[in-house]
Amino acid sequence: MKLYSLSIIHKAATKANLLKAAYDLSSFGFFQRSSVQEFMTFTSALIVERTSQGSRASVKEQEYLCHVYVRNDNLGAVVIADNEYPQRVCFSLLDKNPKEADAMTKVQAELDETKIILHSTMESLLQRGEKLDDLVAKSEHLGNQSKAFYKTARKQNSCCEIM
CATH class of the missing domain: 3.30.450.50 (Longin domain)
Incomplete structure (x- = not known):
């Protein structure tokens, strides 16, 4: 055949x-x-x-x-x-159309769909990761600024004594 x-x-x-x-x-x-x-x-x-x-x-x-x-x-x-x-x-x-006639073509189409979904999920995860990295950097910057403010305030208050 x-x-x-x-x-x-x-x-x-x-x-x-x-x-x-x-x-x-x-x-x-x-x-x-x-x-x-x-x-x-x-x-x-x-x-x-x-x-x-x-x-x-x-x-x-x-x-x-x-x-x-x-x-x-x-x-x-x-x-x-x-x-x-x-x-x-x-x-x-x-x-039939090719997807129905050939099982391998049908499986390949499903794999292609899954691949597209996986890529979009990975992309959104990377975007979330970038946002988390930005938040971590901002919190570190805020922590450094609060330490500097604390030191400055301590120096300013050291000249005066409380009775």
Whole structure:
């Protein structure tokens, strides 16, 4: 079971425009990869052009199975896989958004959210720490001033004696 390509294509009135695509061409020879990728891109665009809005289809092309889904807003997705790859899984992948389709992507999104919260918490802690440092410095300054005032007052009062 192998998944070779996943393409997102916008179906315009005259032709289909490739928006984004991901390929796994590691099973092909180095010199074959560019022509295989070109074939997959061309086939994906052609299938989206020929598929009506709001419908799904599976097309066999050479040794590949191409699964296509074109939404009502003319956004189409094509999965190219080998014959062994389950059709149900392909259409499930095309229906869901990436966070729901891939558990690792969902976990990564949750980690990113947690990381953002952690950074903001650390930032607020640092700000509080800076405020505490300011308070400590001000209290030390106030303590030094009160000692100086005490010494000055003591010198001023030493010339007079209480009876």
